[in-house]
Amino acid sequence: MxxxxxxxxxxxxxxxxxxxxxxxxxxxxxxxxxxxxxxxxxxxxxxxxxxxxxxxxxxxxxxxxxxxxxxxxxxxxxxxxxxxxxxxxxxxxxxxxxxxxxxxxxxxxxxxxxxxxxxxxxxxxxxxxxxxxxxxxxxxxxxAEASARMAAHGLALLDELLPAGGHRVLTHCNTGSLVSGGEGTAFAVALAAHRAGRLRRLWVDETRPLLQGARLTAYEAARNDMPYTLLTDNAAGSLFAAGEVDAVLIGADRIAADGSVANKVGSYPLAVLARYHHVPFIVVAPVTTVDGGTPDGASIEVEQRPGYEVTEVTAPQVPVTGAGGGIPVAPLGTQAYNPAFDVTPPELVTAIVTEEGAVSPVTTEALAELCARSRQVTIS
The missing domain is CATH 1.20.120.420 (translation initiation factor eif-2b, domain 1)
Structure with missing residues (x-):
């Protein structure tokens, strides 16, 4: 720089x-x-x-x-x-x-x-x-244009799935204007619900170990005057058990041809919780995130991040002493498992929302048709 x-x-x-x-x-x-x-x-x-x-x-x-x-x-x-x-x-x-x-x-x-x-x-x-x-x-x-269309399609789907309104939405990682040329993907849907007066609560996962939820999603939610509450990732289960979550909205870093979704690590456990508690699990991503060349979830290369992101914590303007530039929270020499993403199989995904519309149920054929339609729109 x-x-x-x-x-x-x-x-x-x-x-x-x-x-x-x-x-x-x-x-x-x-x-x-x-x-x-x-x-x-x-x-x-x-x-x-x-x-x-x-x-x-x-x-x-x-x-x-x-x-x-x-x-x-x-x-x-x-x-x-x-x-x-x-x-x-x-x-x-x-x-x-x-x-x-x-x-x-x-x-x-x-x-x-x-x-x-x-x-x-x-x-x-x-x-x-x-x-x-x-x-x-x-x-x-x-x-930016795709972001606006995803927000509209996502809000329409939420209203269809949750006709009573007053949506209480749980999100993971950060999917707002900080990741987009527009207002984002999953966060843009929640923001659209807020502007329409239909967002009762945005539950924000901290998203360990780098706290993209706590640092970034809460930052964006606060600045948009959204009703939000921050929680540790492992507190999500108690929210589901208490009946406090109406839907889960996440983004995606890669969607395989069969509909398997790679997203920030911690997304897959939310999908399992959502299925058990009969809560819609919705993925919001542009069509460009669908990779037809990756046949299934097992074929997605999952990035492994440095162990110090787990064994140390960092915060702006705080003195640091660890090898990775953070404050040590584990004994010296501790090994850490730190995948950046996990993969959710398509059978746990209620719908994938793109700028071209929503796919539900999520199948190889439905995704292929949507991508083909997107190419036709682009060409025309």
Whole structure:
């Protein structure tokens, strides 16, 4: 990262400081990211001048969330092209930065293909770079539009499944404007319910070990004046048992062809709880998250994160002493199992909501039909 810029967070809404934006200062184009590792204590922006800085930001989770990673990947290719770096090398590094999130590779491929096509057609590196940037901007715009459509489809489904209204929704990890070109995926549905006066309570899982729920979803819920309550992940079962959850809304980092859903670790236990307690378990994700090349859940590569994320805790502006930059909470040398994601089988998923509509029941055939319909809409 070439630079940092701290912002006062008072009287701001989440959209006041976008999660990602392209800027062209006199010294050259840059990609500016809201550093999500520093939230909610402070709003700090990271300025990436090349693809390697963006790869670092992706791996450190300064920028995260499936849809936004796709956008970031596309802009990263454009950044390499505009600044005269090796585009193929940058694209490969970006696409491999986080293996489970399929949107990242999709965004990289889209910008790279635009660059290659323009270069072959014109032979002009500047026109090729402009084509890559145009592809990234188009993806950014399309994701914002998709977010709005997902919110509408998701709210309609909630109202259909829960006609009594007063929805009490449990969510996991963070799926709002911090992960999207728009207002998000699953969080956008809850936000739409809130604006319609039909959200009684948003239950927010802490989402250990990195607390994306506590740090980020609560941050977004508070700024949108939503009625929300934070809970530890292992308290969810008691909420279900007490009849306090009407639906579960989560996002997805990859959806296999058979409807298996890879999402932040902790999602699968929620699906099991939801099935036992007869509560709808709804996945909200753009069509680009559906990976037809991955046949089933067992074929999804699950990213393994460093053990220190479990054996240490970190918080902005707190002194640190651990090897990973955090405060040790386990004995020195403790081994940790730390998968970033788990996989929920399709039979536990009530519906998958996309910008093209909802799929329920979730089957290979239904997903394939939805994706084919999406391609037709895009082409037309």
């Amino acid at each position: 070439a630079d940092e810029d701290a912002h006062n967070g008072e009287d701001k809404r989440p959209t006041d400081i976008p999660a990602l934006r392209w800027e062209e200062p006199p010294e050259g184009p840059v990609l500016v990211l809201l550093d999500q590792t520093r939230l909610p204590a402070e709003e700090v922006e990271l300025v990436c001048t090349d693809a390697s800085a963006l790869v670092e930001a992706i791996r450190s989770l300064a920028v995260r969330g499936a849809p936004l990673l796709g956008i970031a990947g596309a802009y990263g290719v454009a950044l390499a092209a505009v600044r005269g770096f090796e585009v193929a090398e940058a694209a490969d590094a970006l696409a491999g930065a986080r293996p489970t999130a399929v949107n990242l590779a999709v965004g990289v491929r889209r910008a790279r293909a635009a660059h290659q096509e323009a270069l072959a057609r014109t032979g002009d590196p500047r026109q090729a770079a402009a084509a890559a940037l145009a592809a990234a901007r188009a993806l950014h715009r399309e994701d």
